Amino acid sequence: MFTGQWQNRATRLDDFKPYLDQRWKEGCTNAWKLWRRSRNRAPRGYAGVRDYVSRNLRGKPQPVGPRPPSARAVTRWLLTHPDALPEGDRVQLKAVLANCPELTALAEHVRSFGRMVAHLQGDQLPKWIEAASSTTDLPSLRHFAQHLERDLDAVIAGLTLPWNSGVVEGHVNRIKMLKRQMFGRAGFELLRKRVLLSS
Structure with a gap:
């Protein structure tokens, strides 16, 4: 999911890339020579030129597409109530969930737990723990559910009673x-x- 996350990031080499592409087509395929012959135009540092040549000019160039969302953004989308998500975020979340069945299952568990917390439905917690414990693809969720069982009465009371600390x-x-x-x-x-x- 995170492949190519930084592919559209601006670098100091961006203005210099057309010149590198032109020199490459003319037959200069050595990154050191490309950098040495054009030091007055290139940004400081050979490493940037070398990386650009090895990633984009040698072999197949990477397809440039939209930047994938970060893990933090996906987490925020999952923890936000679906009605409160902006349309753009909702579309991106739908695309992410379509490509990852584990995240789809996690989203369902997170939303059902959120409904329990928001509507004080602590009586549904044992069923939720049973469903979360049966997931083999989500070990972190399974461990979370098992930890809730350690003090089940207190958690149910916290999800049922209107008082809190x-x-x-x-x-x-x-x-x-x-x-x-x-x-x-x-x-x-x-x-x-x-x-x-x-x-």
């Missing part, structure tokens, strides 16, 4: 931020005063 975590995060801002230069009294005054 978000407010407490927010306060803890704020206190840690205040502590980090002082870089260990102040004592407990100043930290206490800052925490009390910031709330």
